[in-house]
Ligand SMILES: NC(=O)c1ccc[n+]([C@@H]2O[C@H](COP(=O)([O-])OP(=O)(O)OC[C@H]3O[C@@H](n4cnc5c(N)ncnc54)[C@H](O)[C@@H]3O)[C@@H](O)[C@H]2O)c1
C-alpha cells in the first residue's frame with residue numbers, strides 16, 4: 001500500500017490506441033470531478049484524520065502527522081465480520097491481495113517483518129507491530145521506529161445494514177522518506193493516493209466473496 | 224488457436240495465439256463452435272470504445288463445448304455443450320445477489336475496474352472481448368476461450384437444439400427481452416423501437432410476447448424494416464417520414480407508451496442535431512451520438528417509459544432532461560443481466576415461442592471474420608447478423 005508496483009500491469013491505453021473515445025470520456029469525467037465528487041478521495045476524510053491521531057499516540061514508529069499522507073476506503077463484503085477479521089489477522093496471507101507487499105513473516109503474536117516493493121523496482125523491509133486488536137472489530141499496526149517508510153494501518157469491521165455483510169474500512173498513513181527517492185515516491189502517491197488501497201481492498205473482497213482474485217489473463221504465466 | 228484480434232479502427236485480423244488455460248479455480252475452457260458479431264462489436268470496430276489495446280481478442284457472443292474444468296466448478300463437466308453469457312459475474316456479490324449481474328463488483332479485475340470507477344463512479348462487470356474498461360478479457364471470436372466464474376454464467380443446452388437456435392442466448396436475445404421488460408408493458412400499450420438491428424428485432428418480438436398492442440419499428444434499412452414487419456411490427460422509415468408526427472398519427476395523438484433505443488452511440492441520419500454530434504465526436508468534445516435517443520424521448524408520451532439497451536460509453540450534449548422531467552418519464556437501461564433470463568428464454572426456445580434464427584443472414588468460417596466485420600459495418604441492410612463457425 002506504499003508504492004505503485006501496479007504500474008506494471010496498468011492498462012491505461014493512450015487515446016490513440018483507444019480510438020477517439022478515451023479523451024472525450026476523460027474530459028467529461030473531469031467535468032464531473034470538478035464538482036467535487038473525488039475530493040474526498042484526495043483529502044483525508046474526517047474519520048481518516050482521527051485514525052491518524054490514534055496512530056500517533058501509539059509510538060514513535062507511527063508516521064508524523066504533518067508529513068504523512070492518509071488514505072481511507074470502505075467496501076462492503078458479503079461475509080461475516082468474524083471471518084473477514086480472521087482472514088486479515090493472518091498477516092502471512094496478506095500478500096495474496098496486498099499487491100505491493102511481497103511477503104510478511106510473522107515473528108510473534110504482534111510483530112512481523114514486511115517486505116514491500118518500492119518505486120522503480122526497489123524493495124524494502126520494515127518491522128511492524130500490532131497496536132490494536134479486537135477480534136471481529138479492528139486490527140491496527142504501525143511500523144517500528146527505524147522503518148524507511150514509517151507507516152501505520154488500521155482495518156475496521158462493522159456489520160452492514162440490511163444483511164449486506166460487513167463494511168470494511170481501511171485507513172493507511174505513511175510518511176515518505178526524504179531524498180530523491182522519497183520525492184519520486186511522494187509524486188507517485190500524490191497522483192492518486194487512494195488507488196492502492198482501493199485496489200487492495202477490491203482484491204480482498206474478491207477473495208473473500210468468490211474464493212479467487214479476478215484476472216483477465218488467458219494464461220497462468222500472465223496472471 | 225486462431226482468434227480475431229483488434230488492431231485499430233477498421234483493422235481486425237485472424238491470428239494464431241497461444242491456447243488459453245485454466246487460471247482460476249472456477250474457470251472452464253470452452254472450444255467454440257459458433258460465435259456471432261454484434262452491433263456492440265461495431266462500436267469497437269469503429270474505434271468508438273476507449274481502452275482497447277492492439278491484439279485484444281474480440282467476441283462476446285459464443286457457445287461451444289467444455290474441454291477443461293477448473294477444480295472450483297462442480298456443476299459442469301467436460302463435453303457439456305454451453306452457451307456463455309457475455310457478462311462475467313461472480314454470483315456472490317451484492318449486485319449478483321440482486322440479479323444485477325452486469326454490475327457485478329468482482330468480475331472486473333482490481334486494476335481495470337479503476338477506469339469505470341473514474342468515469343462512471345462505480346465498477347461495472349467484466350465482459351468478454353470488450354475493452355479494458357470491462358476487464359480486458361479475451362473474447363469468443365476464437366477457437367478457445369477461458370471462461371471465469373463458469374459456475375454462474377454458462378448454461379447447458381440440450382442436443383436437440385441447433386447452435387443457431389441457442390447462440391443468441393449469449394447476448395442479443397436476453398438484451399431484446401430486457402429492453403422490452405424495461406418498458407413495463409401494460410394492456411393497450413404501443414411500444415416504439417428505434418433500430419431494427421438484432422437487438423431491436425428481439426425487442427420487437429419480446430414486446431409482442433409481453434402483450435403490447437402495437438409495436439412500431441423505426442429504421443432506414445429496407446431489409447431490416449421488412450424483418451420487423453414480418454414479426455408483426457408496423458414500420459416507419461426515418462429517411463422518408465417524419466418520425467414524431469408518424470408516431471403521433473399511429474397512436475391517436477398520445478405518443479408511444481414506451482420507447483426503446485436499440486441504436487446506441489452511433490446513430491445514423493442527417494437530422495441537424497446528429498450532424499452537430501458527429502462533428503463533435505470527431506473533435507472529441509462528445510463521446511456519443513444520441514440522435515435516436517433524443518427523438519425517442521421527445522416522442523414518448525407523458526408518464527411513459529424509456530428503455531435504453533443501445534450502448535453509450537460516455538457523455539452526450541443536449542440531453543433533453545427537460546422533456547424527461549416535465550413529462551415524468553422513467554428511464555431504464557443497462558448492460559443486460561444475461562444470467563437472470565437464461566433458463567426462461569431457453570424454455571421459450573424449446574417451446575418454439577421465440578424464433579431465434581430468422582435474422583441470421585450469413586454463416587461464415589472464423590477465418591473470414593475480418594471480411595464479416597467489413598460486411599456487417601458497410602452493408603448492414605443485407606448483413607443483419609453474421610454467425611462465425613469454427
Ligand atoms: N445493453 C446491452 O447489453 C446490449 C447488448 C447488445 C447490444 N447492445 C447495443 O444495442 C445496439 C444495437 O445493437 P445491434 O446489434 O442491433 O446493432 P446494429 O448496428 O446491427 O443495429 C442498429 C440499427 O439502428 C439503426 N439506426 C441507426 N440510426 C438510427 C436512427 N437515428 N433511428 C432509427 N434507427 C437507427 C441502424 O440502421 C441499424 O439497423 C448497439 O448500440 C449495441 O451496442 C446492447
Ligand SMILES: [Zn+2]
Nearest residue numbers: 261263284394
Ligand atoms: Zn453483443
Ligand SMILES: [Zn+2]
Nearest residue numbers: 313316319327
Ligand atoms: Zn458479482
